[in-house]
Amino acid sequence: MNDLSPSRQPVPPHPANAARIGIGGPVGSGKTALIEALLPVFQRRGISVAVVTNDLVTAEDAERLRRSGIIDPARVLAVEAGACPHTVIREDPTLNILAADELDARFPGLELVIIESGGDNLASTFSLDLVDWWIFVIDVAGGGDIPRKRGPGVLQCDLLVVNKVDLAPHVGVDLDAMLEEARAVRGGSPLLATACRAGINIEAVADAICAAVLIRR
Amino acid sequence: MTAPAGLQSDEDVLVSTLVGSRLDHDLGHRLHHMEHDGTVETVRLETRDMTRRRLRVVTDRGTPCLIALPRSEQLFDGAILLLDAHRAIVVRALEQAWLRLRPASLPDALQLGYAAGNLHWKVRFDGGDVEVALEAPRQAYLDRVRDLIADGRVTIVETGA
């Protein structure tokens, strides 16, 4: 339809910029694996996504995502966090904010920017100046007692993801007890158990992100 | 910002910019009249949630809203999310809860101050006391300084507020 008054067409309302979510958690818990699993889900749902990765002194995770073929490489930016991965997501998130601003400018209509924190310890948390909502990823192989340690990341995140549930029988972890304890220390705040490599419960994580910060479609 | 006619009730009101403040003279005046007509809805928010730019909320009348502000804007107590002929939506901040701690001596104050900084607590000072903004259950904070409290080097001052 080549209407001369396109403004009469009801334009779906749109926010000025993309939602920003954080994904933090200890080294190797599966943060990048979760992003790799989520990207195809968002693509199927027609949601426009970009990613910012934080590594210590390299762009390892960014390169991995760019090579993956599941996202346009231009939609992945790397921020080098230096020796202190939590500083760039909490005390001084300037570099990450600039990276996300850059993605907003580069891709009109961008709906979601996912910021992966460099692997850190259980104390790392995101500043709400940087992200609107954030996930903390721990994994079963890191030990069933992690929730009990009451790390600020585990307690304060908007969604706790307990990943690598497929490994529970191999590492002698009672998964039900671990999840029960995690629920208890979080006072009932949301929690999901996943196996990112096998694709288990990824849709549920995507649903939680959509419900928290994205326009309903 | 006007809700288009035929807006389904289960559809979010999209708030992509703030209309203004209820303290603004003209806006406040309008709201006052609308309050009489019962068309002002309220969103109650925790202090922590006020720092978010994106947030899905439900008003006291059950209207779902997706707040999606530009990064340059920030929510505040009294922020007006929507104002049209039929309806207004206003933010109310829930009062921040504080935990007031009193060190017994200067060395104890040093230790308490160190703990607060190390744990990234949000604090304010009043006289010789430290007040900690509670963003998690109170016990979670007390647990972190339990030795200082057990030894009587720090005491909890009940504020009643």
Ligand SMILES: Nc1nc2c(ncn2[C@@H]2O[C@H](COP(=O)(O)OP(=O)(O)OP(=O)(O)O)[C@@H](O)[C@H]2O)c(=O)[nH]1
């Ligand atoms: N068995 C199993 N392995 C997984 C799962 N998720 C991730 N892994 C593996 O765990 C290792 C670490 O995963 P990453 O996604 O790189 O973890 P990360 O949290 O991004 O790590 P850093 O960014 O280095 O902190 C990789 O070898 C993954 O293949 C899972 O659900 N099950």
Ligand SMILES: [Mg+2]
């Ligand atoms: Mg990674």
